[in-house]
Amino acid sequence: CSVRVSHRAAFTPVSPMTALFPFDNSYARLPSHFFGRVAPTAVEAPRLIRLNRALAVDLGLDPDRLESPEGVEVLAGRRVPEGAEPLAAAYAGHQFGQFVPQLGDGRAILLGEVVGRDGRRDIQLKGSGPTPFSRRGDGRAALGPVLREYLVSEAMHALGIPTTRALAAVTTGERVIRETVLPGAVLTRVASSHIRVGSFQFFAARGDVEGLRSLADHAIARHDPEAARADNPYRALLDGVIRRQAELVARWLTVGFIHGVMNTDNMSIAGETIDYGPCAFLDTYDPATAFSSIDRNGRYAYGNQPRIALWNLTRLAEALLPLLSEDETQAVAEAEAALTGFAGQFEAAYHGGLNRKLGLATTRDGDPALAGDLLKTMAENEADFTLTFRRLGEAVPGPDGESDPAAVEAVRSLFIDPTALDRWAEGWRRRLKDEAGDAAARRQMMRAANPAFIPRNHRVEEMITAAVERQDFAPFETLLTVLARPYDDQPDFAQYAERPEGGGRGYRTFCGT
Numbered sequence: 001c002s003v004r005v006s007h008r009a010a011f012t013p014v015s016p017m018t019a020l021f022p023f024d025n026s027y028a029r030l031p032s033h034f035f036g037r038v039a040p041t042a043v044e045a046p047r048l049i050r051l052n053r054a055l056a057v058d059l060g061l062d063p064d065r066l067e068s069p070e071g072v073e074v075l076a077g078r079r080v081p082e083g084a085e086p087l088a089a090a091y092a093g094h095q096f097g098q099f100v101p102q103l104g105d106g107r108a109i110l111l112g113e114v115v116g117r118d119g120r121r122d123i124q125l126k127g128s129g130p131t132p133f134s135r136r137g138d139g140r141a142a143l144g145p146v147l148r149e150y151l152v153s154e155a156m157h158a159l160g161i162p163t164t165r166a167l168a169a170v171t172t173g174e175r176v177i178r179e180t181v182l183p184g185a186v187l188t189r190v191a192s193s194h195i196r197v198g199s200f201q202f203f204a205a206r207g208d209v210e211g212l213r214s215l216a217d218h219a220i221a222r223h224d225p226e227a228a229r230a231d232n233p234y235r236a237l238l239d240g241v242i243r244r245q246a247e248l249v250a251r252w253l254t255v256g257f258i259h260g261v262m263n264t265d266n267m268s269i270a271g272e273t274i275d276y277g278p279c280a281f282l283d284t285y286d287p288a289t290a291f292s293s294i295d296r297n298g299r300y301a302y303g304n305q306p307r308i309a310l311w312n313l314t315r316l317a318e319a320l321l322p323l324l325s326e327d328e329t330q331a332v333a334e335a336e337a338a339l340t341g342f343a344g345q346f347e348a349a350y351h352g353g354l355n356r357k358l359g360l361a362t363t364r365d366g367d368p369a370l371a372g373d374l375l376k377t378m379a380e381n382e383a384d385f386t387l388t389f390r391r392l393g394e395a396v397p398g399p400d401g402e403s404d405p406a407a408v409e410a411v412r413s414l415f416i417d418p419t420a421l422d423r424w425a426e427g428w429r430r431r432l433k434d435e436a437g438d439a440a441a442r443r444q445m446m447r448a449a450n451p452a453f454i455p456r457n458h459r460v461e462e463m464i465t466a467a468v469e470r471q472d473f474a475p476f477e478t479l480l481t482v483l484a485r486p487y488d489d490q491p492d493f494a495q496y497a498e499r500p501e502g503g504g505r506g507y508r509t510f511c512g513t
């Protein structure tokens with residue numbers, strides 16, 4: 001899998017004896033109380049909406065076979081592929097601050113793991129029927145949320161942000177009952193693992209230290225193999241999770257992403273964005289933005305995400321205490337020392353990201369204030385987050401110190417009071433002048449840091465409406481195409497870069513159940 005080959009050239013004809021997925025299921029080898037073994041429920045009439053062929057190839061799979069009737073039956077949960085050991089994982093979690101000792105995969109079933117080009121990956125069906133953890137749920141997923149997750153997770157990947165991926169979406173031919181009757185669908189999700197903060201909480205809450213240790217050893221083997229050689233491997237694991245999460249949330253902020261439901265069961269210890277339920281992107285910059293209908297107090301608002309990440313990591317550290325040291329005081333000291341690292345790692349990643357967005361290749365003491373002033377000015381003037389930064393890149397002063405007036409006007413037009421931007425830009429220009437490097441390189445750097453295209457909420461909604469109400473998947477395909485190259489100007493798709501009328505403020509999202 002280490003050689004990059006075009007998917008057409010990669011295949012010698014596959015003999016019918018070869019397994020569809022070359023599974024090697026390490027999670028299924030963990031103790032039996034880590035999960036419930038359960039097969040997907042057969043569905044009526046599966047139909048493939050889309051297979052992510054490029055991802056299939058990266059995973060060492062045969063895309064043609066996955067698109068065949070046999071493959072589609074597997075992707076719909078109608079047929080269990082050879083080598084799969086389907087299971088639903090047990091986990092706990094803090095949901096909106098309240099601890100729930102037993103959650104678990106209520107509508108997701110891990111088929112198994114494959115080792116592809118980028119390492120070991122879980123292959124999981126989401127929406128494939130009830131599990132021992134379904135509680136009162138039906139174990140199913142509606143088409144809209146499946147398409148949203150497919151699109152947004154792939155867009156995040158194209159933006160360069162760690163995330164679970166989407167291998168396939170299928171419709172089931174069955175209906176699911178939510179507030180209305182909706183078409184059912186199944187998403188095949190690919191992840192470095194599905195181990196969550198809540199997975200550790202599950203064992204900690206039961207006082208099951210052996211379970212906790214087995215899970216931690218498994219996590220170290222998968223995500224922090226070098227931690228195994230550290231003086232305190234479990235501290236090293238905690239440090240690794242904290243670092244990945246600090247960097248992840250910083251990346252979210254730099255593209256205006258709001259996860260929407262950062263419960264501890266929705267935080268992957270692999271540092272990947274996971275569980276795209278009520279997620280959405282900022283249009284107008286306002287750090288208090290919370291789109292999710294169930295997030296009434298704005299707990300998971302855009303600007304709260306770093307604080308919540310640290311809160312969740314503190315719950316992880318608590319869960320790991322029995323492993324950090326046999327001495328309780330020492331264990332708490334280890335946990336606190338690890339958590340202390342978060343702020344610096346987050347700040348470095350966030351301000352590094354903002355500096356790149358502003359075209360600054362070096363860092364100076366005043367940079368966070370400079371970026372902060374711009375964000376404040378944007379908030380006061382209801383400026384669009386994505387467009388402001390993208391257009392700022394076009395307005396970078398040339399070698400003569402002058403900016404293209406049309407480009408400057410394009411940024412100014414995003415602000416209620418354009419002179420507020422002018423005042424800020426004076427300081428920005430001074431700062432840029434202090435720095436070596438030519439204008440072209442700076443412009444290139446800003447283009448690479450400031451996407452032109454994000455999954456705009458109104459476009460995502462349009463796409464879902466077309467699919468659900470008219471079985472029209474063309475908008476889904478178009479959006480996928482555009483969002484696969486978020487940093488390129490794509491003049492033919494310029495309208496997809498635009499903000500919605502009214503700046504998208506009244507937008508609401510709903511949990512993907």
Ligand code: AMP
Pocket residue numbers: 103104105106107108133134135136137138139140141261263265266275277511512513
């Ligand atoms: P979420 O916040 O969407 O990640 O889901 C929280 C919990 O509810 C998880 O344990 C899910 O597995 C479970 N859940 C969500 N939707 C359903 C459903 N339709 N049927 C069964 N369980 C569900």
Ligand code: MG
Pocket residue numbers: 265266275
């Ligand atoms: Mg979840």
